[in-house]
Amino acid sequence: MNDPQRISRRNEILDIATGTLSEKGYRGTSMLEVARRASASKETLYAWFGDKQGLFEAVIRRNAQSVQTVFAAQLENEAAIEPTLVAFGSALLELLLDDHAIAINRAAISEVNMGSGLAQILSAAGREETLPHFILFLERHQQSGKLRPADPAQAAEEYLGLLMGDLQIRRLLGLIPMPKKKEIRQRAKRASARFLHLHGSA
Amino acid sequence: MNDPQRISRRNEILDIATGTLSEKGYRGTSMLEVARRASASKETLYAWFGDKQGLFEAVIRRNAQSVQTVFAAQLENEAAIEPTLVAFGSALLELLLDDHAIAINRAAISEVNMGSGLAQILSAAGREETLPHFILFLERHQQSGKLRPADPAQAAEEYLGLLMGDLQIRRLLGLIPMPKKKEIRQRAKRASARFLHLHGSA
DNA sequence: TATTATCCGTACCAATGAGTACGGTTAGAG
């Protein structure tokens, strides 16, 4: 198997692992099932990813990587603050609430007590990576006078709180389905308006 | 074993189950271990609680019950709005972020895919039970003119979002320890101030 | 004191799943 083939095969396996994770959860996903669905052998899985945790670490890392790029661009345009805020909020909700992300977060949470590092990896590749971009964005607008001076980290957290509410928890608990695009946009709009009400200079 | 003894014994077992859940998580907690710690027999556990899920359903229900009473009183006094908001927020944070509550939420989340009803029970006994009290509280203050008219349910969710931020998720992921009382109070104060900034009539 | 129901501890069963080993096959390298 040559290199491009291996990469493609690897991604195929990670796709299948992600799908299985969404359907059955971490505990409910056996290596055998992933192998069967991927028409791969357990031995290959273990050779490539070490063990079960390693496989899902790879899932988390790849998922995070595909995200990272989206946000960096999102927050670095020079548009007015409100539309950017709305676009960013929508993208963030879309991303944090979709089935794959929820499955990944559930996996990380359910393995916390098993001494697994999944949660650390998820945090490092997720929040730790994107939040600074958002904070810088807020600082830029503070300096340009569009936002009143304040601790940008705290302001960022306020926006996140207004945006998410307890949606993520309720998704994690399986109490609500993925919101429709329309609801998401509406929510992002409202959160942005509220945020500007608190922090805007107008 | 007479009745009061049984009740006390039952609570003792639920305490131990809760502690074990905090330490090891749902998956990491075996019925054998609970039995051993409680100096009980597995057979008694199964006789009293049906199965593993039944045991932890009982844990959730008892925990929720002990909470419910706190909030009802909290929100029905006639004090000014801000101190009540701060007190309620502090109590809520204290309650949602402590080790036991986090362990319970982790358990419910990790069992979602297994078709367990733990999450439904948690929601019914938790959010569904306390949120209406808070909404009524907001409505009362709207009618008395202390709060500007608005959808009280939406306002309630905003307060929750401002209050929690992503603290709960980070606690669930094991990324941060339980906040100190002082931080909690400070956070409740800030969230209340922000909320009144958005919704207060003054 | 005798009786009976409950509970404890231990042993047991069946199922599951992580991780390993291996023979057969395929596909790329020389």
Next chain:
DNA sequence: CTCTAACCGTACTCATTGGTACGGATAATA
């Protein structure tokens, strides 16, 4: 074309754990 390395499928080991069975002890009750 041959050879070799990687991969697939299957089978196997081993540990864990949910759930059940049972004998002996214990405490309430008559």
